[in-house]
Amino acid sequence: MNHSERVTVLVGVTGGIAAYKSCELVRALIKRGYRVKVVMTEAATEFVTPLTFRTLTNEPVAVSLWEDDPSAPVHHISLADEADVCVIAPCTANVIAKIAHGRADDLLTTSVLATEAPIVIAPAMNVHMWRDEVTQSNVAALHARGVVFVEPAAGELACGDIGEGRLAPVEEIAAAVTVEAERARDLAGRTVLVTAGGTQEPIDPVRYIGNRSSGKTGFAIAAEAARRGARVTLVTGPTHLADPFEVEVVRIQTALEMHAAVMARVGEADAVVASAAVADFRPAETVSGKIKKDSIPEAITLVRNPDILAELGERDLGGVRIGFAAETSEVERHAREKLEAKRCHMVVANDVSDPALGFGTEANSVLFVTRAGVESSGVLLKRTIAREICDRLSRLLAGGHTA
Numbered sequence: 480m481n482h483s484e485r486v487t488v489l490v491g492v493t494g495g496i497a498a499y500k501s502c503e504l505v506r507a508l509i510k511r512g513y514r515v516k517v518v519m520t521e522a523a524t525e526f527v528t529p530l531t532f533r534t535l536t537n538e539p540v541a542v543s544l545w546e547d548d549p550s551a552p553v554h555h556i557s558l559a560d561e562a563d564v565c566v567i568a569p570c571t572a573n574v575i576a577k578i579a580h581g582r583a584d585d586l587l588t589t590s591v592l593a594t595e596a597p598i599v600i601a602p603a604m605n606v607h608m609w610r611d612e613v614t615q616s617n618v619a620a621l622h623a624r625g626v627v628f629v630e631p632a633a634g635e636l637a638c639g640d641i642g643e644g645r646l647a648p649v650e651e652i653a654a655a656v657t658v659e660a661e662r663a664r665d666l667a668g669r670t671v672l673v674t675a676g677g678t679q680e681p682i683d684p685v686r687y688i689g690n691r692s693s694g695k696t697g698f699a700i701a702a703e704a705a706r707r708g709a710r711v712t713l714v715t716g717p718t719h720l721a722d723p724f725e726v727e728v729v730r731i732q733t734a735l736e737m738h739a740a741v742m743a744r745v746g747e748a749d750a751v752v753a754s755a756a757v758a759d760f761r762p763a764e765t766v767s768g769k770i771k772k773d774s775i776p777e778a779i780t781l782v783r784n785p786d787i788l789a790e791l792g793e794r795d796l797g798g799v800r801i802g803f804a805a806e807t808s809e810v811e812r813h814a815r816e817k818l819e820a821k822r823c824h825m826v827v828a829n830d831v832s833d834p835a836l837g838f839g840t841e842a843n844s845v846l847f848v849t850r851a852g853v854e855s856s857g858v859l860l861k862r863t864i865a866r867e868i869c870d871r872l873s874r875l876l877a878g879g880h881t882a
């Protein structure tokens with residue numbers, strides 16, 4: 480991610496007749512104050528020359544993976560890192576297919592695969608190619624991963640056919656880039672504390688009581704908030720997930736350890752996102768040696784764990800507080816109750832009775848419950864849900880909300 484003052488937009492140009500309109504797009508983006516870098520596919524250079532874009536942007540125009548100055552940084556990685564937003568306009572059916580399948584065989588597709596920046600795609604192609612099921616399923620797959628599409632317009636196409644497939648108006652594409660550019664930095668200067676994963680409450684050195692949670696949503700929220708400029712601390716129970724980039728990760732095991740880690744850090748937080756599945760109870764005592772099977776205890780006495788989020792609410796700590804609710808029935812009602820009981824600003828609620836969604840899966844469908852109303856996310860990948868949560872967090876922070 481680029482940390483310079485000016486927002487950098489990487490404009491990808493692919494080989495279609497609408498490539499000439501990319502010149503207008505580049506001008507519109509420069510007019511909006513962005514630093515623009517262009518990367519073209521070989522096919523695009525058949526329609527417009529790199530020199531045109533070089534002149535418009537005053538920046539070198541990249542085409543090939545192989546023509547780098549050997550002393551320069553690895554080009555596709557530096558472009559990917561520099562970009563705050565990546566927009567591909569026009570984007571052909573072929574490049575949509577390549578991106579949807581993770582292919583990276585030229586500078587543009589490698590940069591797209593390597594970037595952490597939001598991606599905007601403005602397709603342009605023949606109407607039959609656009610409507611083809613395979614194109615539509617590629618579009619749907621990318622959409623679920625959070626790619627923003629600026630839908631092609633209808634009209635007469637270069638090939639003579641009539642229908643949708645024309646590149647969307649340049650101003651519409653530029654506006655979509657602006658939405659993403661604002662989102663790319665909207666948590667800058669904020670400190671966000673995220674809890675994730677399930678806690679494990681030891682019975683003896685090898686056994687524990689725990690809650691089901693992969694930690695994926697919390698890790699995705701931490702990564703998204705960090706990408707958007709926040710200083711993020713992630714307090715997580717045991718999970719196999721790797722540390723997100725640019726996030727301070729505090730790994731704990733028990734609810735008491737999570738409680739201590741949160742309380743030690745919450746003073747600095749502008750927001751707390753409590754996605755952890757904290758075990759509500761722990762064994763009153765942990766047996767120091769392994770319990771052998773011929774000496775099974777008659778019963779294990781449980782005691783309550785502190786409710787971390789409720790305590791933050793009670794003491795009005797942590798700024799904007801977002802809680803989670805995993806329910807199996809009457810999802811909205813239970814979420815509303817938690818919103819009030821734990822004095823949160825928003826509760827993200829999901830129905831965990833559907834095995835295709837939620838625990839351990841890549842996708843989820845949630846309700847965003849606030850005092851202002853309820854919105855449904857529809858089925859999205861957890862990474863995209865994280866983006867939706869950060870959008871709302873950003874608005875709550877900007878609105879100076881109190882519970």
Ligand code: CTP
Pocket residue numbers: 674734753754755756757758759784785786787788789801802803804805817
């Ligand atoms: N939470 C917490 N500390 C706990 C328990 C829960 O911070 N000891 C937080 C979770 O991270 C989540 C929310 O509170 O944001 C979930 O509320 P919780 O009371 O755990 O929900 P349930 O256990 O499902 O409650 P109930 O049994 O009342 O449905």
